Amino acid sequence: MLKLTDLHVHYGGIHALKGVSMEVPQGKIVTLIGANGAGKSSTLRAIAGLIKNKKGQITYNGKDLTTATPVDIVKSGIVMSPEGRRIFGHLSVFENLMLGAYSRNDKDGIAKDLEWVFELFPRMRERREQKGGTLSGGEQQMLAVGRALMSAPEVVMLDEPSLGLAPLLVRDVFEIIKTINERGMTVLLVEQNAFAALKVAHYAYVLETGTIVLQGTGSELAADKRVCEAYLGG
Template identity: 55%
Template sequence: MLSVKDLVVHYGAIEALRGVSLEVPEGQVVALIGANGAGKTTTLRAVSRMLRPTSGSVRFRGEELTRLMPHDIVARGLAHAPEGRGIFLNLTVKENLDLGAFLRRDGDGIAADRERMFSLFPILRERMSQVAGTLSGGEQQMLSVARALMSRPKLLLLDEPSLGLAPQVVERIFQVLRDVSAQGVALLLVEQNAHKALQIAHRAYVLETGEVVMTGTGAELLASPEVRKAYLGE
């Protein structure tokens, strides 16, 4: 579904990505793990065209994305829930959700998907008319994921969905990710909780200083002594 080849990204003179290549097969969960500054967020931002790569290829369902605008990429079925949530703090929960579907014209379908989001995250129904900036951190993260899902993506990019959240909220979000994956949506997941990410990942990549240094199934990396020492606190 997604094929990234030899991706290079610069921030001025700094080379943030040095030829990153990865693949996300249809319907699978792929995790990116690595230390802060390894290039994980930069990879997601380059895929969704929130920044322009220096060179390399990003192909989604056979189409090159590097020449498209971000809204065109959303229209093709790729959504991005960014680090820091990126919700509209001065708008209500419902307004944020509706903006996730801004390219759609099927009113009944949008209403049905809004109800689906409320079933995934019941607290959002209770907060539907509440301004998003007054939500707790966990509620804002739920809203970020739900808003991305409102575009009906085939592939969802998630950047640090559990960062700074209480354990019970983390469990809820990861259960939703499992449910979404079971419904056929592919996930490309950047997550500081490497253990959680590898538990649900079909495949994973380890990034260090802008390069892929290891890849394997989630189970293989969970069992790797190098990964356990560097990222799992063992």
């Protein structure tokens, strides 16, 4: 469904991705794990069209998206919930969610998806008219994911969705990731919480300094001694 071939990304003199090749099959949860600075977020940003200085190829359902604009990528069915949430603090919860649907004109579908987001995140229904900037960290993360879902994507890219959340909320986030996937959406997940990410992933890649060094099913990597020592606390 989504394929990267020999992807290189540069930030000035920094070579952030060094020939990354990977595949994200339709209907699966694929996770990228690795230390800070390994290139995980750069991979998602490159797919989303937010990085211009890149080489290699990004294809989606056979279509070359390497030089596509972020708007065209969203319209093609790929959306990202960014690290740090990036919600609009001066806008209400409802307004933030509707911005996620900016590329759509199917009113009935938008209304249906809004209801689904409120079912996934009941707190968002309660906070519907509240300004985004007044929400707690966990609520802002819910809003960021909900906003991404409002574009009716085929592929949802989640960048550090559990970052900074309390353990109870972290558990909820990963349950929601499974629910999103069960609805038929493909998920590409970047996550520091390697244990939780591998537990839900059908397939996983380990990035180190811009290079994929290991790959396998989530259960295979969770049992790999090298992964356990480096990311799972031994």
